[in-house]
């Protein structure tokens with residue numbers, strides 16, 4: 001009966017029985033999205049506004065656009081302690097990896113780290129939850145990297161200073177060896193790509209052979 005469902009999906013169903021991950025309305029046979037890939041997660045109205053990427057991005061593999069119902073579901077995850085969207089985001093990212101990166105091999109699956117402060121406030125790192133929800137046959141280490149400080153004054157800096165500021169926030173955790181490893185790096189939302197760039201740089205400097213970034217959603221083009 002639970003065929004093809006991960007433990008995380010079953011847990012989410014127990015805790016959040018059948019509601020739209022965007023607007024939160026109860027899902028039933030009347031109002032559920034008719035799209036087969038969305039029916040489990042969205043009502044008809046929200047399911048009609050799930051924007052997908054239509055072209056490849058040069059910095060990362062990304063299935064969704066951070067807009068409409070995708071944005072609402074992500075905001076619920078980031079700011080309302082509502083993890084019911086995790087199985088949807090994990091499945092979308094996993095599908096994208098299996099198609100776009102078909103044939104590529106990775107040694108370690110990791111994620112962009114959160115600061116201790118945001119972990120304490122939120123209780124989880126949403127990028128890690130999404131990465132953990134994927135059913136890929138790759139060794140995982142979600143504490144490969146750490147983020148040291150909150151980069152709050154970014155808007156006062158020019159582009160170059162901003163990139164340096166971001167890069168200095170990330171470090172390898174002690175005792176990790178990524179020498180010669182091919183890393184698959186998961187992030188939630190791609191805006192400028194500077195977070196992925198910074199993490200990739202740290203991993204490459206530590207000896208990683210390659211770093212491939214995947215993000216759930218990209219901020220829409222202005």
Ligand SMILES: [Zn+2]
Pocket residue numbers: 020021022023024025042043044045046047
């Ligand atoms: Zn809805």
